[in-house]
Amino acid sequence: MGYLFGPVLSRRLGLSMGVDLLKYKTCNLDCVYCELGRTACLTSCRDRFVPRQKVIREIELRRAEPFDHLTFAGSGEPTLSLDLGEIVSRAKELVNSPVAVITNSTLLSSPSVRKEVSAADVVLPSLDAVSEKAFQSINRPASGLLAADMIEGLKEFRKEYSGEIWLEVMLVKGINDEEAEEIARAAESTEPDRIQLNTVVRTPAEPVEPLSEEEMRRMLEIFPGAELIPDWDWCVPDRIRDRLMELLMARPGTLEEISCHLKIDGSDAIKYCKIMENDGLISRRLHGGKLYFHAIDES
Numbered sequence: 001m002g003y004l005f006g007p008v009l010s011r012r013l014g015l016s017m018g019v020d021l022l023k024y025k026t027c028n029l030d031c032v033y034c035e036l037g038r039t040a041c042l043t044s045c046r047d048r049f050v051p052r053q054k055v056i057r058e059i060e061l062r063r064a065e066p067f068d069h070l071t072f073a074g075s076g077e078p079t080l081s082l083d084l085g086e087i088v089s090r091a092k093e094l095v096n097s098p099v100a101v102i103t104n105s106t107l108l109s110s111p112s113v114r115k116e117v118s119a120a121d122v123v124l125p126s127l128d129a130v131s132e133k134a135f136q137s138i139n140r141p142a143s144g145l146l147a148a149d150m151i152e153g154l155k156e157f158r159k160e161y162s163g164e165i166w167l168e169v170m171l172v173k174g175i176n177d178e179e180a181e182e183i184a185r186a187a188e189s190t191e192p193d194r195i196q197l198n199t200v201v202r203t204p205a206e207p208v209e210p211l212s213e214e215e216m217r218r219m220l221e222i223f224p225g226a227e228l229i230p231d232w233d234w235c236v237p238d239r240i241r242d243r244l245m246e247l248l249m250a251r252p253g254t255l256e257e258i259s260c261h262l263k264i265d266g267s268d269a270i271k272y273c274k275i276m277e278n279d280g281l282i283s284r285r286l287h288g289g290k291l292y293f294h295a296i297d298e299s
C-alpha cells in the first residue's frame, strides 16, 4: 500500500485523492519552481515504476472515501509511467468521481501517451515557456525535449480529446514573465477549457521569486479569460467566517453541508475551510467514510 495519498484540499480539484505511479522524484523536467526539490532521476524513458495490480487494489480499497477527483500526480511526471493508461481506465470503472491527470505536457507529442491520457475526465497540463531559452531556464528539460514539440503535442491533444483541459502557466519573476505575451498566445492556440495562472507559493527547488499579487493581476490583461490560482488571494469574508464557526461549533459538517448552509459553491467551501484550518480555527476528521470539519474549541 502507499500509492494513494490524501485526500488533500486542492484549489483546482477540490478534495483530491492522489495516485502516485512513480518513484521519488522521477521526471523529464527539473523545474526551478518544483516544490518536490531537484529531480533525482531526470529521464524521458517511459517505464514501469510501481506494481500495477497493487495500485488498482488500493484504488478499490479506498474508492468509497470522499473525494472530488482521483488525481494522477505525485512524485514526478505521471506520463512517464507505462501503466498510466491502463490504471486510469481501470480507475474510471472503479470510482464515481472524475479522474484527473496532471502532466507537464512534454510527452503529449507522443500519440500513444495522448491516447492513454485521454482516458481521464480532466487533464491539467502545464505550459511555462515558448522560447527554447525560457524552456531551458525554467523547466530544465531532459535532453531532446523541445518547447515547440510540447506546444504541438498540446494542440494535437485538444483535437483528439473531448474532456476538460485546464492549462496551468507558472510564472516566475525574471525567468519567463518577460515572454508572458508569447506564452499567452501559445496557450490560446492550444484551446484549453481553462487557463490557470500560478506563481511560486511553495518552497521551490531553487531560490526563485514569485510575481507579486499586483503583477499577477496585471497578467490577467495579457491572458484574458484566465484565472489566478495561487492562494495568496485567499481570504475568508468576516461574515462567512463567523457563520462557519457558528455552524461547526454546533456540530461537525461535511463540505456539502457547509456549502449548502452558507449558500456558497463547493470550491469556495473548500477554500474557506482550508484557510481556517491553516489558521487553526477548524480541523477535519474522517468518520464513517465521510470527511467532517469541526471547530477547534479553545475555551
Ligand code: SF4
Pocket (backbone or CB within 6 Å): 027, 028, 029, 030, 031, 033, 034, 035, 036, 039, 075, 076, 077, 104
Ligand atoms: S514537471 Fe512537475 S514534478 Fe517535474 S520538475 Fe516540474 S514541477 Fe516538478
